[in-house]
Each structure stands twice: as structure tokens, then as C-alpha cells.
Amino acid sequence: xxxxxxxxxxxxxxxxxxxxxxxxxxxxxxxxxxxxxxxxxxxxxxxxxxxxxxxxxxxxxxxxxxxxxxxxxxxxxxxxxxxxxxxxxxxxxxxxxxxxxxxxxxxxxxxxxxxxxxxxxxxxxxxxxxxxxxxxxxxxxxxxxxxxxxxxxxxxxxxxxxxxxxxxx
Numbered sequence: 001x002x003x004x005x006x007x008x009x010x011x012x013x014x015x016x017x018x019x020x021x022x023x024x025x026x027x028x029x030x031x032x033x034x035x036x037x038x039x040x041x042x043x044x045x046x047x048x049x050x051x052x053x054x055x056x057x058x059x060x061x062x063x064x065x066x067x068x069x070x071x072x073x074x075x076x077x078x079x080x081x082x083x084x085x086x087x088x089x090x091x092x093x094x095x096x097x098x099x100x101x102x103x104x105x106x107x108x109x110x111x112x113x114x115x116x117x118x119x120x121x122x123x124x125x126x127x128x129x130x131x132x133x134x135x136x137x138x139x140x141x142x143x144x145x146x147x148x149x150x151x152x153x154x155x156x157x158x159x160x161x162x163x164x165x166x167x168x169x
Contacts, residue, residue: 010062043080045087053083064149067156074149081142085135092131095121 039057040050057079066072099117108116122128 039076039080043083048087053079056083066149067153071149071152074145074152077145078142078149081138081145085138085142088131088135088138095127095131 040053044050044053057076060075060079060082061072064071064075064078066075096114096117099120100113102120103113103116107113118128
């Protein structure tokens with residue numbers, strides 16, 4: 001996901017950090033592991049790695065730098081939607097491979113075997129339709145959370161100016 005150069009830069013920058021300075025920053029920082037752990041326990045399945053989810057969430061937090069609980073919630077929603085979408089891609093791959101394994105080896109080339117598997121997934125069950133529906137749902141959740149976060153960040157940097165007509169007469 002991250003390039004080696006970026007990972008090395010992150011480590012170097014992290015080594016320079018002296019930690020949060022303000023009381024609010026220290027309090028927020030002290031809750032990170034508990035919060036991430038709770039979120040991972042509700043999102044990550046038993047056959048998945050909680051550390052991979054925590055790394056995804058941390059990378060989103062590093063890149064998007066949420067300020068406050070509302071922005072943090074947007075970032076968490078994005079990470080959860082992305083995690084679930086990646087899970088769906090794994091399910092789709094497993095479905096294709098399972099259907100392809102039912103075919104006699106060497107009878108068809110790989111593309112034909114994939115086409116037969118796709119047809120089987122579409123014709124014999126609603127699996128392909130459901131995967132597509134859920135992928136669209138998670139993509140929308142991700143995009144909606146990102147757009148909300150960007151609007152919040154823009155509002156913080158460019159608050160709406162009060163006009164002379166605002167307020168009591």
C-alpha cells in the first residue's frame with residue numbers, strides 16, 4: 001500500500017516526535033489504542049488481521065489528519081467502508097476460483113474458465129448481483145464520508161463570514 005520511501009519518511013518523522021504537548025492532545029492520544037481496538041473488534045472477522053485494519057485506519061488518519069470527533073468519525077467510516085470493500089473483492093476472487101476449480105483442468109484457457117465461472121455466479125445464484133450492490137454501497141459510504149470530511153475541513157479554514165444583517169436587530 002505504501003511505498004518504502006514513504007514508510008521510511010514516516011518512521012523518521014515519528015522518531016522526531018516528542019508526543020502531544022497540550023492536555024487535550026495527550027488525552028486524545030491516550031484513547032487511540034482503545035478506540036482502534038474496539039473498532040477493529042467490531043469490523044474485522046476472525047479470519048482477518050486486526051493489525052491490517054489498524055494499519056489502514058492509521059494511514060487514513062495520517063493522511064487526512066482529522067481534527068475532532070466528527071472528523072475522526074468520517075475517517076473511521078472511510079476506513080470501514082474501504083475494509084469491507086476489500087473483503088468483497090476477496091469474496092469475489094474466492095467465488096471465481098471456486099467455480100473455476102469445478103471445471104476439468106486443461107479443457108479451456110484461463111479467460112474462458114473465468115467466463116464460465118462468471119456465468120455460473122450470475123446465472124445460478126444472486127452472488128454477483130449482491131457483490132456488486134454491496135461494493136456500490138461501500139463506495140458510496142466512503143465517498144460520502146470523504147466529502148463530509150473535506151467540507152468540514154474547508155469550513156474550518158474558511159468559516160462563513162457574518163454579514164451585517166446577521167444577529168439580533
